[in-house]
Amino acid sequence: xxxxxxxxxxxxxxxxxxxxxxxxxxxxxxxxxxxxxxxxxxxxxxxxxxxxxxxxxxxxxxxxxxxxxxxxxxxxxxxxxxxxxxxxxxxxxxxxxxxxxxxxxxxxxxxxxxxxxxxxxxxxxxxxxxxxxxxxxxxxxxxxxxxxxxxxxxxxxxxxxxxxxxxxxxxxxxxxxxxxxxxxxxxxxxxxxxxxxxxxxxxxxxxxxxxxxxxxxxxxxxxxxxxxxxxxxxxxxxxxxxxxxxxxxxxxxxxxxxxxxxxxxxxxxxxxxxxxxxxxxxxxxxxxxxxxxxxxxxxxxxxxxxxxxxxxxxxxxxxxxxxxxxxxxxxxxxxxxxxxxxxxxxxxxxxxxxxxxxxxxxxxxxxxxxxxxxxxxxxxxxxxxxxxxxxxxxxxxxxxxxxxxxxxxxxxxxxxxxxxxxxxxxxxxxxxxxxxxxxxxxxxxxxxxxxxxxxxxxxxxxxxxxxxxxxxxxxxxxxxxxxxxxxxxxxxxxxxxxxxxxxxxxxxxxxxxxxxxxxxxxxxxxxxxxxxxxxxxxxxxxxx
Numbered sequence: 001x002x003x004x005x006x007x008x009x010x011x012x013x014x015x016x017x018x019x020x021x022x023x024x025x026x027x028x029x030x031x032x033x034x035x036x037x038x039x040x041x042x043x044x045x046x047x048x049x050x051x052x053x054x055x056x057x058x059x060x061x062x063x064x065x066x067x068x069x070x071x072x073x074x075x076x077x078x079x080x081x082x083x084x085x086x087x088x089x090x091x092x093x094x095x096x097x098x099x100x101x102x103x104x105x106x107x108x109x110x111x112x113x114x115x116x117x118x119x120x121x122x123x124x125x126x127x128x129x130x131x132x133x134x135x136x137x138x139x140x141x142x143x144x145x146x147x148x149x150x151x152x153x154x155x156x157x158x159x160x161x162x163x164x165x166x167x168x169x170x171x172x173x174x175x176x177x178x179x180x181x182x183x184x185x186x187x188x189x190x191x192x193x194x195x196x197x198x199x200x201x202x203x204x205x206x207x208x209x210x211x212x213x214x215x216x217x218x219x220x221x222x223x224x225x226x227x228x229x230x231x232x233x234x235x236x237x238x239x240x241x242x243x244x245x246x247x248x249x250x251x252x253x254x255x256x257x258x259x260x261x262x263x264x265x266x267x268x269x270x271x272x273x274x275x276x277x278x279x280x281x282x283x284x285x286x287x288x289x290x291x292x293x294x295x296x297x298x299x300x301x302x303x304x305x306x307x308x309x310x311x312x313x314x315x316x317x318x319x320x321x322x323x324x325x326x327x328x329x330x331x332x333x334x335x336x337x338x339x340x341x342x343x344x345x346x347x348x349x350x351x352x353x354x355x356x357x358x359x360x361x362x363x364x365x366x367x368x369x370x371x372x373x374x375x376x377x378x379x380x381x382x383x384x385x386x387x388x389x390x391x392x393x394x395x396x397x398x399x400x401x402x403x404x405x406x407x408x409x410x411x412x413x414x415x416x417x418x419x420x421x422x423x424x425x426x427x428x429x430x431x432x433x434x435x436x437x438x439x440x441x442x443x444x445x446x447x448x449x450x451x452x453x454x455x456x457x458x459x460x461x462x463x464x465x466x467x468x469x470x471x472x473x474x475x476x477x478x479x480x481x482x483x484x485x486x487x488x489x490x491x492x493x494x495x496x497x498x499x500x501x502x503x504x505x506x507x508x509x510x511x512x513x514x515x516x517x518x519x520x521x522x523x524x525x526x527x528x529x530x531x532x533x534x535x536x537x538x539x540x541x542x543x544x
Contacts, residue, residue, distance in 0.1 A: 042223075043069070043216055043219040043220060043223065044068075044069045044070050044219070046219050046222050046223065046237050047069055047070040047072060047215070047219070047237050047238065047239050048072055048076050048079065048080040048083075048236045048237060048238050049070035049071055049072040049073070049076050049238070049239070049240075050075070050076055050079070051070075051071070051073060051076075053070070053071040053073070054068040054069060054070055054071055055068060055069055055070075055071045055212055055215070055239060055240070056068055057069060057124065057213070057214075057215065057216060058213075059123050059124065059126070060125065060126030060347075060356075060357050060358065060359050060360065060392060060393070060394055061122070061123065061126055061347045061348075061357070061392055062392065062393065063393040063394075066123060066124070066216070067216075069215050069216070069219070069239050070239065071239060071240050072238035072239055072240040072245060073240065073244070073245075074244060074245065074248045076238055077207075077238060077245055077248040077249055077252065078248070078252060080207050080236035080237075080238055081178055081207055081236070081249075081252040081253065083233045083236055084178050084205035084206065084207050084233065084234060084235070084236045085177065085178050085205060086233065087205055087231055087232075087233035087234045088175070088177060088178060088203075088204060088205035088234065090231070091200075091203060091204075091205065091231060091234050092175050092203035092204075094203075095151075096150055096151040096154045096155065096201070096203075097151045099150070099200065099201050099203065100146070100147040100148070100150050100151055100201060101147070101229075102200075102225075102228050102229040102230055103143045103146060103147040103150075103197055103200070103201055103228070104143065104144065104147040105228035105229060106143050106193075106197075106224055106225050106228035106230075107139075107140045107141075107142075107143030107144045107147065108140075109224045109227060109228055110136060110139050110140040110143065110224060111136070111140050113224065114133075114136050116220070117132070117135070117136050117189055117217070117220065118132045118133060118136065118349075119349050120189075120216055120217050120220055121135055121188065121189050121217050122347075122349055122356070123216075123349070124188055124213070124214040124216050124217050125185065125186065125187075125188055125214055125217075125311075125356075125359050126312075126347060126356045126357040126358065126359050126392065126394070127311050127312065127314075127356040127357075128311075128347075128353045128354060128355055128356040129349070129350060129351050129353070130351065130354070131310055131311045131356060132189075134187075134190075134310075134472075135187055135188075135189040135190040135217075136189070136190075137476075138187075138190040138194060138475075138476070139189060139190045139193050139194050139221070141476065141478055142190070142193075142194040142197055142198075142478055142494075143193075143194075143197055145478040145479065146197055146198050146201050146478075146499060147201070149479070149496075149499075150198070150201040150202070150499060153173070153496060153499055153500065154173050154201075154202065154203075154499075154503070156170045156171065156172050156173075157170065157171045158170055158171075159171050159507070161509060162509065162511075162516060163514075163516065163536075163540075164540075165512075166511060166512055166513055166514055167509055167510070167511055167512070167516075168509070168510045168512065169507065169508070169509045169510075170507075170508045170509075171505055171506070171507055171508075172505070172506040172507075172508060173202070173500065173503040173504075173505060173506075174203075174503060174504045174505075174506050175202050175203030175204045175502065175503060175504075176202075176204055176254040176255040176278065176502055176503065176504060177204060177205070177253075177254035177255075178204065178205045178206070178207060178252070178253045178254050179196075179199040179204045179205070179206050179207075179253060179254065179255045179256070179257060179502055180206075180207050180208075180209070180249045180250065180253040180255070180256045180257065181195045181196050181199065181206055181207070181208045181209070181256075181257045182209050182242065182246060182249070182256065182257070182258045182259065182260065182268075183195065183208065183209070183210045183211065183218060183259060184211055184259045184260055185211035185213045185214040185359055185360075186311060186314040186315065186316075186359065186416075187311075187315075188210060188211065188214035188215075188216075188217040188218055189217040189218065189220070189221055191259055192208060192210050192217070192218035192221055192222075193218070193221035193222075193224075193225065194493075195257045195259070195493060196208060196225075196235065198493075198498050198499040198501075198502055199255075199257065199502040200225075200230070200234070200235070201499065202499060202500075202502040202503050203503075204254075204255075204502055205233075205234050205235070205236075206234070206235045206236070207235075207236045207237075207238065207249060207253060208222070208235065208236065208237045208238070209237075209238045209239070209240075209242065209245055209246070209249060210237070210239065211242075212239060212240060212241060212242075213359065213360060214359075215237075215239045218237065219237060222235055222237055242260075242264070246268070247271060250268070250271045250272060250275065250277075251275070253277065254277055254278075255277055255278040255279070255280070255501070255502060256268065256272055256277065256278070256279050256280070256281075257280045257281075257493075258279065258280070258281045258282075259281070259282045259283075259316075260281075260283065261283065261284055261414075262283040262284040262414075262440075262487045262488070265281045265283040265284075265489070265490075268281065269281065269490065278491075278501065279490055279491065280483075280490065280491035280492070280493065280501050281489045281490045281491065282316060282442075282482075282483055282484060282488070282489045282493065283316075283442075283484060283487065283488050283489045284316065284414040284416075284440055284442070284487065284488060285316050285317060285318075285320075285414060285440045285441075285442030285443055285484065285488050286320050286321060286412065286413070286414050286438050286439075286440045287317060287318060287319050287320055287321070287440075287442055287443045287444055287445070287462070287471075288319070288320075288321045288322075288323060288434070288435035288438075288444050288445075288460075289304055289307055289308075289319035289321065289322045289323070289444070289445040289446075289447070289470070290322075290323050290324075290431045290432075290435060290444070290445070290446045290447065290448075290456070291304070291322065291323070291324040291325065291328065291332050291447045291448075292325050292328075292428060292431070292446070292447065292448040292449075292452070292456075293325045293327045293328050294448055294449040294452065295328070295447035295448050295449075295468075296447075296468075297328060297331055297332050297335055298335055299447075299468070300332060300335075300447040300468075301332060301335035301336040301338070301339050302339050303445070303447065303468070303469060303470045304319060304322055304336055304420075304445075304447075304470065305336065305339045305340055305343070305398075306470045307319040307445055307470025307471055308320070308322070308398070308418070308420035308470075309340075309343065309354075309355050309398045309418050309420075310470070310471075311356070312355055312356055312357060312358055312359075312396070312417065312418045313367075313415065313416060313417045313418040313419060313420070314358065314359060314363065314416050314417065315416075315471075316442060316443075317442060317443035317464070317471045317474075317475065318471070319420060319445055319470060319471075320414070320415055320419070320420055320421070321420070321421055321423070321434075321435070322336075322420060322421065322422045322423070323423055323424075323425045323430075323431045323434055323435060324422065324423070324424055324425065325424070325425060325427065325428070325431070326424045326425065326426055329424040333382075333422060336400070336422070337382060337383055337400060340383050340384070340398050340400060341383065343355055343398055345388065345391060345395075345397065345398075346391050346392075347391060347392045347395070355398060355418065356392075357391065357392035357393075357394055357395040357396075358394040358395065358396055358417060358418075359394070360394060361393075361394055363394060363416065363417060364387065364394040364396065366415070366416065366417065367396055367415060367416075367417030367418070367419060368387065368396070369409075370408075370409050370410040370413065370415050370417075370419070371385065371399065371401075371410070371419055373408055373409050373410065374401060374404050374405075374408040374409070374410045374411075374421075375401075377404075377405045377407060377408045378403055378405050379401045379402070379403050379404045379405065379408060379410075379421070380401065380402045380403045381399065381400075381401060382400040382401065382402055382422070383397075383398065383399060383400040384396070384397035384398050384399030384400065384418070384419075385397065385399050396417060396418055396419075397418070398418045399418060399419040399420070400419075400420055400421075400422060401419065401420070401421045401422070402421070402422055402423070403423075404421040404423070412438065412439070414440070428456065432456070432459050432460065435460055436460065436461045438486075439486055439487045440484070440486060440487050440488045441461045441462045441463060441484055441485030441486040441487070441488050442462060442463055442464070442483075442484040442485075442488035442489065443462055443463065443464050443465070443466070443471055443474070443484075444457070444460045444462045444464075444465045444466075445465070445466050445467075445469065445470050445471065446460075446465060446466075446467050446468075447467075447468055448467070448468075450467065450468065453467030453468060454467065461485055461486065462484070462485055462488075463481075463482065463483045463484045463485050463488065463489070463492075464482055464483075477494070478494050478495070479494070479495060480494060480495050481493070481494055481495035481496070481497045481498060482494040482495070482498075517529070
C-alpha cells in the first residue's frame, strides 16, 4: 500500500462493537454496568484458541466477573506462530513508510477511542482514570514516534568500505521473523500494543500473550490495530497461563519482549539462551528517590506522592525508597504527608479518585505480608497501613513508613504496591550509596537544583533517572531508551534500540575494479601484494 493511501479499514467504526459507554453509573450499579456495556464476545474472537475452554475475567473494582474469553492451550501456540510466520513475508516486503502509515493511523484511533480505552482499562486493572489515561497517551505517542522515525532507521545505511572507492559497503536491517510479546497486568493496554508497535514496524509478525487477568484491553488494542490496516494474521493473540504457554512460545519465535518479575525473567532468559534467540526484558525494581537541600520541597513532596502511589504503586518504575537530606527531612516529611492525606481514595469510572485499587488478591497478600513484616521488625507507620475493603475488595491505603530495618523483606524486595519508606541521610554521598545498594537498577528520581541534577544522575546505577519529576519525564521521552541495569532487565524499549532490537543487521560489501587479495598461484604475488598494501594502510589511517 503506497504511503498515505487510505486503508480499507480506515473508515471502520468500533463504536458498534467495542464501545463501553452508556449512561449507567458504576458507583450506583456496578454489576449491571460491567455486565451490559462490554462486548466480550467480539473481542474474544481475536484469541487464538481452538478449544472450548474459557477464562473468567474479574474486575478489581468489586470482584465480580466481567466476562469470559477463550483459553489458549499449548497446541494453539504452534498454530498461532505458523499463521504469523506465513503472514510475515508479505508485510516485510512492504516499505517501511507503508508500515509506518498503519501505525500512524493506529495512534489516531487510540485518541479517537480514548474513553472506551479508559473504561476498559479501569474495569480490568482497577486503576484510577488518570492512571488509565497514561496508557492512552503512551500508546498514542509510541505509535506516532516510531511511525515518524522508523523509515529512516530501517533504510539501508552506507558504511565506510575496506578501500575507498573500490569497496561499497551497506548495512541492511532485516526483520527477525516472529516476535513474541509477553505483557503484564499492571499496564495492560500500553505494554501490550506499545511493545508490538516497533516489532511490527521492523517488518516482523507478532504473537502476543497478555496476562490472563487483563486480556480485554490488549484485545481492544489488537482490534484497533486491525482497524488501522494491520493484516489479520500478522498479530496473533493467546490467552492462558504463562507457565503453560510461555515455554511453547519461546520454542517457536525468533525474539522475545518480556515484562515481568526478575524471578520469571531469569527463567525466560535461560530458555531464550538455550535457543540463542534475542531477549528484551524489563524486570523488577526497588527504585530510589533522592531529595537534596536545594530542592523545591513543595514540588518534591507532590512529585514524590505521584511517583510512589501512581497505579497504587503497581509500577516497575515507581519510587519505593525515599532518601531525604537531613537538613530538610522534617520539612519535606511534613509536606509529603500533607499531600498523602489529601489523596482522594476510591474506585469508579470517573475522575474523582487519585488512587485506585490493587489488581488482585495476590497483590493484596504480597503487600500485606511485606507491610506486617516491616512493622514487626520495628518500622513506624506514618500514614495509611490498612486494607480498605469498604472501597474495593483488594484496596490498600497509601502507606508511608519510617525506620524500615535492613533485614525487613520490604527493604530490598520490590513491594509493587502503595507503600513507600522515607529515610533521612547525612549528605549526598550517603544518599548515592544507599540508592545504589540494591540488586535492582531500573529507575531513580532526583530532586535538586536543575544544574546539579544531571551530575547526581550520572552516579546512580540505574537505566533511567528523572530530575525534578517522579518518572514521567524519562518514560515519556520516547526517543530515548528505557530499561534496567543489574537484575532489572536486558535490552531497552523506546529509542533507537527499542526498534532495532527487533532486527538483524546484515552487511553487504561489493568490491569493484581491484580485488583485495593477490591472485593465487603466481610466484611473488603475495610479497608484492603485502609490499603494496602496507603504505596504503598507513595512508588510510592518516586520513581516516
